[in-house]
Amino acid sequence: MNVFNVVFASNILSFDNVLWGDVYKATLETLHMTVVSTIYVFVIGLVLGILLYVTDENHAWENKFVHGALSFVVDIFRSIPFVILIVLLIPVTKVLVGTMLGPKGAIPALIISAAPFYARLVSIALNEIPVGVVEAAESMGATTLKIIWKVLIPEALPALISGITVTAIALIGATAAAGVIGSGGLGTLAYLIGYTRNKQDIVLVATVMILILVFVIQLMGDYFTKRVDKR
Template sequence: MNDDVLELLFTGLGETLYMVLLSTLIALILGLPLGIILVATEKGNILESPRINKVLGTIINVVRSFPSIILIVVLLPLARFIVGTTLGATAAIVPLSIGAAPFIARIIENSLKEVSFGKIEAAMAIGANPLTIITKVLIPEALPSLIRGLTIAVIGITGMTAVAGAIGAGGLGSLAIRFGYMRYRDDIMLATIITLVILVQGVQLAGDYLATYINRKRYKFD
């Protein structure tokens, strides 16, 4: 592999990791409370409020219905307002984060729903308040499932960075399109694909290992 290809790969990988890590962090900050609220406000749950649940669920579904490329383009003016430009990895983090937040919210919602309601009722019976139930029962009990779900989200965000690369975000997606496809460089295309496969496999293995480790530790202490 030529030195120029390696240099391009390292640059693209660095930009992709930068976008994925920050976008995931911001999307998690936005999505975690949304997912918790979706569960807590369900009928019969600790903060029952069907109206809030329905409105929030509708908003999340509307945002999720946008194809990635359209959502990124629609949010570019917001990126310009926040970071001063629509080009580059930093600008791409804005639409990537907002686009991923509803997806993460649904993942968190589904994971928390796997917790037996009997455990919630037991906590309520001893006088635990909603915040205590969320932090001491729901999240700890759902942690392995949450980690597996977030692993899927990280992989999804990685795919979104490739789409963002088509409109000037940089990263491996931009590398594949601008230097591989447009310049007929099959070596760059192949190297980019292999790098993405390794990255995704690494994320999946790390997520599976962490979820399994937490499960084993839990059963050990039980």
């Protein structure tokens, strides 16, 4: 190891540039963006996923036009890279929340990018439910809405929780990407304050904090998935 590498490593590990109050604030901002957007994504994605399922062929509300239109919209928005989407949505974001900066400005793009992704996971989870379970409920005279709330969602719950866990982790990554254009949080701390000013210790701390958040969310998701799994 040469002298430059020794000095570089010692600068990172000394954490001289790290202001822990800023790290705490950035972590809270990332948590705020992740939690708020995950709640909205869960509700919107669940509704979209259920509609994709019930309007599909051989299902209760079969409608090729509605199903095709929903599939098209879901596939379009989940295919657009997040950084491009957040720029495209700047006019919409300004109308909805009054600003494109800070955590508040990132949330609409986070929701719009992740809800279609989760909707697909919901649709896949519902399609994996044995047909006989649904047919049994239909034979007992259950309405479509009752089947949705009493059969489909309970049967698919482990997969739904697992899916929202994956989505929440993806949202943490998206908040980091949004930080590059000033949304706040650990992404802004790592890029605008750490990387652009060559303060590698800040980049390291921000990265570790993001990893901790990911591990915590994954552990929580695994725990609740096991709790509701009846198999």
